[in-house]
Amino acid sequence: MISDERLARRFARFERRKLKAGPRCGAQRHRDGQPCEALPEPGKRRCRFHGGRSTGPRTPEGKAICTRNLPRNNPPALWCG
Numbered sequence: 001m002i003s004d005e006r007l008a009r010r011f012a013r014f015e016r017r018k019l020k021a022g023p024r025c026g027a028q029r030h031r032d033g034q035p036c037e038a039l040p041e042p043g044k045r046r047c048r049f050h051g052g053r054s055t056g057p058r059t060p061e062g063k064a065i066c067t068r069n070l071p072r073n074n075p076p077a078l079w080c081g
Helices: 004-021 060-069
Strands: none
Touching: none
16 A cells, blocks of 8 residues: 555656646547647647648748749649638
8 A cells, every 4th residue: 555645756746747748739639539648839839730830821922932832733822822
């Protein structure tokens, strides 16, 4: 049987480890409904799988660069909108 003091030390160690690990994405996963445990993108609150990455060009200059970098056979309206 584990003593109360030893159990408290284990719990405290677990809590410290949890805090040291940093924040998690927390988005609801599709298959099991549990929160996502992936690390968020730097400066964001969600991981790369749940919307932490860039959403594409916003400015007219950025959209022009995107259109210029597309292959010739792809219509630009589908990618750099």
